[in-house]
Amino acid sequence: MLAAHRLFPAPLAVFQEIWMLGTERYLFADLxxxxxxxxxxxxxxxxIGVLIGGALGRARTLDKLFSSWILIGLNVPAIVVAIACYIWLGLSEFALILAVTINKAPLVAVTMREGVRALDAGLSELALAYRVPFWRRIRLFVVPQLMPFVLTAARTGLSLIWKIVLVFEVLGSDGGVGFRIGVYFQNFDITGIxxxxxxxxxxxxxxxYLVMRPLEQRILGWRRA
Structure with missing residues (x-):
């Protein structure tokens, strides 16, 4: 507030901009x-990540064959994937979503692979000894053990997806928060940004706070009991 300037707008100016954008409905459409x-x-x-990670965690042969590709997927720059998808598929919605998916899926696969490897073999033997039906065994023994890994993959994935989507929208899209920030950048409008x-x-x-934490508490609350 003391250094209020076009390049350092005061909080009040930013909130006024939010109010104006909200009344004009640009903000909600882009969001x-x-x-x-x-x-x-x-x-x-x-x-995709859960299916691939589950397969790699269960089959060591598949893991040896495809682990290098997972490593490549983890380290290929996101901007390269986005540009390649835009060149191949055009500046389309599908290209943007596909690029984000390609960047996110390897991280989920790695997390789920470790989760499958960490399954308690003793519980599996217990279920087999008592002849628990397959789907009941999955629901009562496998899923509860994998849920911490699923939630970890979901939370880390969301934190990446929010940011990657905005960057890809700046590169090429017909709207969205990233697209609008790119327009403001071209006009050097820091207030709008x-x-x-x-x-x-x-x-x-x-x-x-309204979705992820209540969901985590509901699913993993038994661990704190």
């Missing part, structure tokens, strides 16, 4: 696009 893209990429990456940033951070924090 909706970004959150929709993040949700689709998150579901796709979690599904901070307005969108604060609003997006508020949404992310609200999701963490």
């Amino acid at each position: 909706g696009k970004t959150l929709g893209r993040a949700a689709l990429a998150f579901v796709a990456a979690m599904t 901070l307005a969108y940033t604060l609003t997006f951070m508020a949404v992310v924090i609200a999701f963490e």
Whole structure:
């Protein structure tokens, strides 16, 4: 507030910008696009990562064959994947979501692979000894052991997806928080950039406290009992 300037806007100016953008509905439209893209990429990456990680964790041969590809997927720069997808598929919604999924899935796969490897063999033997049906064994013995790893992958993945989606929107999209921040950057409008940033951070924090933490408490509450 003491250094109020065009390049260092005061908090009041930023909140006024948020109010103006909200009344003009640009803000909510851009947030909706970004959150929709993040949700689709998150579901796709979690599904693919869980399946790949489960397969690699169960079969050592598959892990030896494909672990190098997982390592490559973890270390290829996200910007390279985005540019390649945009060149191959055009500046489309599908290209953006696919690029985010490719960047996120290897991290989920690695986490789930370690989770499958950490399964308690003694519990599996106990279930077999008592002839517990397959799906009941999965629900009562396997899923509870894997849920901490699933939640870890989900939380770390979300923290990455939020940021990656914004970067990819700056590169090429027809709207979204990242796209709008890119427009403000071209106009050197730091007030608009901070307005969108604060609003997006508020949404992310609200999701963490209203969705992720209650879900974690509900699923893993038995560990604290």
